[in-house]
Structures are given as C-alpha cells and as structure tokens.
Amino acid sequence: MHVLAIDEGTTGVRAMIFDQQSVLVGSAYEEISAAYPRSGWMEQDPLHIWEATQRVVGDALRAARLQPSDLAAIGIANQRATTLVWERKSGLPVYPAIVWQDTRTMERVNELLNQGVFTNALASATKLEWILHQRDHMARAAGGELCFGTIDTWLAWQLSAGRVHATDHSNASCTGLYDFLNGGWDAAVLSAIGIPDQVLPAITPSSARCGETDTRIFGAAVPLAGRAGDQQAAMFGELGVGVGAVKITFGTSAMIDVNTGDFPVLSQHGAYPTILWGLAGQRCYGLEGTVMTAGAAVQWLRDGLGLIASAAECGPLAASVPDSGGVWAVPAFQGLGSPHMEPGGRAVIGGISRGTTRAHIVRAVLEGIAYRTREALDALLNDAQTEPPERLRVDGGVAANDVFLQYLADVLGSPVERPETVQATALGVAYFAGMGVGVWKGIDDVRHAWRSGGVFTPRLDADQREASYQAWRQAIGAARLGAGPRPA
Numbered sequence: 418m419h420v421l422a423i424d425e426g427t428t429g430v431r432a433m434i435f436d437q438q439s440v441l442v443g444s445a446y447e448e449i450s451a452a453y454p455r456s457g458w459m460e461q462d463p464l465h466i467w468e469a470t471q472r473v474v475g476d477a478l479r480a481a482r483l484q485p486s487d488l489a490a491i492g493i494a495n496q497r498a499t500t501l502v503w504e505r506k507s508g509l510p511v512y513p514a515i516v517w518q519d520t521r522t523m524e525r526v527n528e529l530l531n532q533g534v535f536t537n538a539l540a541s542a543t544k545l546e547w548i549l550h551q552r553d554h555m556a557r558a559a560g561g562e563l564c565f566g567t568i569d570t571w572l573a574w575q576l577s578a579g580r581v582h583a584t585d586h587s588n589a590s591c592t593g594l595y596d597f598l599n600g601g602w603d604a605a606v607l608s609a610i611g612i613p614d615q616v617l618p619a620i621t622p623s624s625a626r627c628g629e630t631d632t633r634i635f636g637a638a639v640p641l642a643g644r645a646g647d648q649q650a651a652m653f654g655e656l657g658v659g660v661g662a663v664k665i666t667f668g669t670s671a672m673i674d675v676n677t678g679d680f681p682v683l684s685q686h687g688a689y690p691t692i693l694w695g696l697a698g699q700r701c702y703g704l705e706g707t708v709m710t711a712g713a714a715v716q717w718l719r720d721g722l723g724l725i726a727s728a729a730e731c732g733p734l735a736a737s738v739p740d741s742g743g744v745w746a747v748p749a750f751q752g753l754g755s756p757h758m759e760p761g762g763r764a765v766i767g768g769i770s771r772g773t774t775r776a777h778i779v780r781a782v783l784e785g786i787a788y789r790t791r792e793a794l795d796a797l798l799n800d801a802q803t804e805p806p807e808r809l810r811v812d813g814g815v816a817a818n819d820v821f822l823q824y825l826a827d828v829l830g831s832p833v834e835r836p837e838t839v840q841a842t843a844l845g846v847a848y849f850a851g852m853g854v855g856v857w858k859g860i861d862d863v864r865h866a867w868r869s870g871g872v873f874t875p876r877l878d879a880d881q882r883e884a885s886y887q888a889w890r891q892a893i894g895a896a897r898l899g900a901g902p903r904p905a
Contacts, residue, residue: 418489419481420851421639422843423470425568426647427451427496427516428669430469432477433843434488437856439866441838443481445473452513457520460513463501466568467575485637491576491630492643492850494650494842495568497591500544502554502565502616508579511554511563514571515544517591522547534609540593541567546610559613567592569644570618573628576635581628583619586695587649597681597690600700623649623694624849643850647842648672648705649693654836654845655810656867657693658701658860661803665790666841667815669716670751671708673794675801678702686756686796694849706755706797708789710764712815714748714782724775732820735780742777743768745889746785747896756796757897765895783821787828788889794829808832808872812841819873826873830882837868 419442424431427449434443447469452460478485498517503510515521522543529536529543536542545565549555557563566574567588573581589595589602594612596603602617621627623645629638645653648666652674655664660678665671674693675682681690681702688706695701715731718724725731746766753762766781798805809831815821816839826833838844851857857866875882 418851418856419483419487420847420856421474421477421488421491422847422850423474423491423493423572424647424840424843424846425466425470425493425495425572427518430466430473431840431843432470432473433838433840433847434477434481434483435844435847437866439837439844439868443477443479443483445476445480447473451516455521457523459516459519461499461516463503463510463514463571466514467572470572485630485635485639488637488639489856490640490642490850490854492846493569493572493641494645494647494846495572495588497567497588497646497648498539498541499568500541500548500565501568501571502545502548502563503571503574505562505564505579508574512548512551514568515548519544529609532609534606536593536606540591542593542606542610542612545612549612549616555611555613558616561615563616564618565616566618573641573644576630576641577628578631578634580631581641583621583627583644585621585623585644586692586700587623587646588644589620590692591646595692597692600695622696624696624852626853640854642853643846643848645694645846645849646691648674649691649703650843650845650849651812651841652676652693652703652845653848654841654843655812656864657810661801661806663794663806663809664841665794665809665811667711667811667813669711669713670754671711671786671790671793673706673708673755673790673797675704675797675803676701677704677801682801684797684800686800687758688755688797688800704797704801706793708786708793709751709754710748710789711786712813713750714764714786715815717750718779718782724779728814731779731783732818734776735783736820738774738776738780741781741784742773743770744773744777744781745892746778746781747892748782748785748789749896753896755793757893759897762896765892767892767895783818784824784828785889786815787821787824788886790825791828791886792890805829805831808834810834810836812836812839814839819871822873823876826875827877827882828886830875830877830879832872832874834872835870837870839870
C-alpha cells in the first residue's frame, strides 16, 4: 500500500509517495513564485499553486511507477495561514492568495488588539477580512457564495471538484479565528471583525477520511485522509507524540515545537501556542518558537559572499579546520526571533584576523545557527516547564548536513537524530493519511515503520560546552544594537 503526501510550502510544492515501511518510492518538486505588489505585501496565484501541484503529483507517480488507483490515501501539508477566497460555484479565486508573511493588515491588527481581540498580522483573520472588503465581497460571503480556506482547504476543494470544504485543527489554530479552548471557530472573533460563518470550512481531525478525489480530475477516487500545517506535520513525522517531545525543522528559518499535551502554554519569550493535531476526538497542544535565520544563512554564504558554490559544500569546508579560529557569528539576517523578538536585529560576524579563511567563516556561521537554536530552545523549555528531551529530532534541508548536526549535538549536550528522509513534513502528513484509512493502525504501527537517518552524540564535556556557549552569548548584544537607530 502507498500513500501520497502533498507538501505545499511557501517557495515550492513537493509530492512524495511512501510505502507501508516508510520507504520513499517517488517524489517531485516544483518552485512556486510570489508577487510583491507593495512593501510588506506578498501574494501567490492560487491557480498556479493548483497547476504546480498537479504536475508534481503526476511526476511523483511516474517516478514510483504507480497509477492514481494504486494509492491508499492522500495527505496535504501546507504553509499555514496563507489566505484564499474563491467562488463556491466556479471554484475561481476572487483575489490572489495572501501569503502568511504578508503584513498589509498590521494597522488593523493593532486596532483589534486595542479592542481586546488578540491576533497577529501573520494569521489569516485580518487577511480574510481585507479580501472580503475588496469589491464588497462581504455580502457574497454571507450569502454562501464564497469559500475561505488555507492552502490545504484550497487543494482539497480542487482535488474533490468542490465536494470537500474542510481544514483540520492544526491549520485552524493558525488562522486567528480559532477557539483554543472549545476546538471550533471563535464566535467572538468572528463577530468582532464581521466574518460570516458561511464562508468557513469544517474543522475535521488531522487523520480521518473527509472525502475523496474526483475521478475526472485525479484519475481515481482516492481518500483525502490527512491534513496538517507544515510544522505540525513535521512534529508527527518526527514521532513527537509525547508530552515534552521536541522537534526542530531547519529550513530558511528554524522552527522549534514542544509538545505540551492537553493544555496550551503561554510564552514569555515570543513563542506562541498551537494545536499540533486532532486525533480520535483529542487535541494535542504545542508551543512554537522561531530562529529567524537558519538555512538562509547558508544561502547567504553561497549567494551573498560566494564562499561556497553549493549548500552541500558547507559541511566539508567547515570540517576542514579544527575550530573557527576565533571567528564568531550571530546569524540574525532576518532579525532575532525567540526569545528576543527583535525584527530589527542584524547579523554580526567578529573575531576576524589576517589568518581567517573562508572555512573559518563558514564554520562560525554554522556554529552560530547551533547557538541560536540552543538559545531559543532553552527559552521554550523554560516556558513549558519541561526538561530537555533525551534525544532531539530534527528535519529540513539543513538537517542533511552532518557537520552541522554534530555542532548542534555539541552545543545542546544531547543526542540529535534525523529521520531517513529529512522531509519530515511530508512523512508526517503521510502518516496522518495512512492512519485515516488503516495503512497504519495507530501510533505503534507508525513507530515501527519510522526509519532513522542517523544519531549524532555530543563530543564536548559540560564545562567546554558551557564556556563556549557563554562566550558566544556575549556577541548577542552586538546583533541587538543593529535594531537601534541608524545614521541618515
């Protein structure tokens, strides 16, 4: 039996097909472009997303030498809070997708906060309000003519020819419209911003059959049985199902998630509560924090400085020197996330001498990512009042770098493990979909099927680790100075 996972991210869409033993048998990827019509705005074409999804699914099936009818189920993971509105009858969007990173509604968010309505500019709530106010769409929404959804909802609608209008608890929890206590849409927030409930999708479990693909579109009727936000899917793909479990996804940023079990946890360090998933009538809460720059720092070494020709060169070059030669780095290219929450922070590299080589700089940047990860992780564990996990699991593109993972283990002082495929988002939503139709009977089956891609154990003793970490922390002040006023 085979399960198809569709992982629609901010910069591209990926299709991966897994067998019952979690072996990847076929995959494909295509980049997705974005438009930036004004400062702070970011939009994508919903129809292009759908067309690209169809192409990568077809390519993955061909790579696996399978037909649509060979699939037991389909799961969809997605960039969260990206907001789409489309016509119920035609299925055509009324406006481009407003990407989660878009901050056009920042002023409206501040107004709502002053009224006691807690949301943020990266959530869907004010984006949806903004779209519905364009060309007076609010009346059409109230009349049931329009549908709202995040990317998972949009793709399920297209795959089912309009018969499935649904999301799951993990995605709903990132919209700003979700009631964390009762597990439904928040009537008070909907009333405050005037969103009619007729436009909203049904909230379903993360692992359950909610419909099937249309044979005319997909070539077979395949159950749509799994859906989750990308970080929540990765958490499940890392088997982070126990309270206190932690996973870190190293993409452009590093996203840290802690499983907090049956209760939401509020943070003092810029992290925020989420719903990890809804399974068998139970919802699992999580706490999420961000290291704003991870893979983006490696891209800068390649594209900005030309120190490496490819990301794959980064690890061997860093390992070619015994240490960083006194060079240190705070990779805050996109500001400082958890626990500082200073978007104006700037990256800093110091300790450079005439003896500094490109290998020293590359090593210092990788070590800097590891130190920033520890700093954010310590803050989240403190918020959640939980001990560090015995083994930390990681995924994402940077997790393919063995040298970096060894640095991370040394900095954290605990073993670091990655799955066989570092695309844990796709793996996790494949598990959700497969569980929804019985490919895997439950968590125990998934644990048995999960495949490790290697464990990295710490080599530094506690005194060395703490001394190096505290020395690096002295550099944070320099990065935070970047947030201050600049000369004209």
